[in-house]
Amino acid sequence: MASKTNPVTFLQQVRTEVAKVTWPSRRETIITTIMVFIMVLLASLFFLAIDQTIGWLVSQLLGFGR
Template sequence: MAKTNPFEFIQQVRQETAKVTWPTRRETIITTIMVLIMVTLASLFFFIADQILGGVVSLLLDAGR
């Protein structure tokens, strides 16, 4: 593997960083809000599914007595 001196490495990192399209503040805020909404919806879905499955299992186990 070829070794690169630190100065060349830093130049390469700066060149690659210049190619990146950074999101605007508005895009970041909107994306963050969307992620929070999706996390909330997923947590509600799994909570409800867990409650339903827990109730079904309880019914099945109580029926065996």
């Protein structure tokens, strides 16, 4: 079983670990956010096209087409 850590020691360890983190710059964050929005848009368009195609095929196979 793990030994219990003093809360003060724990907070010191947390502060030490947080200091090791490499935080992204504002520019990197903005670029990454824009890239995420673009990828979400592309994925949603892709799945919309696939959904419409499959819906059309099913309606043709079941004879509900025009």
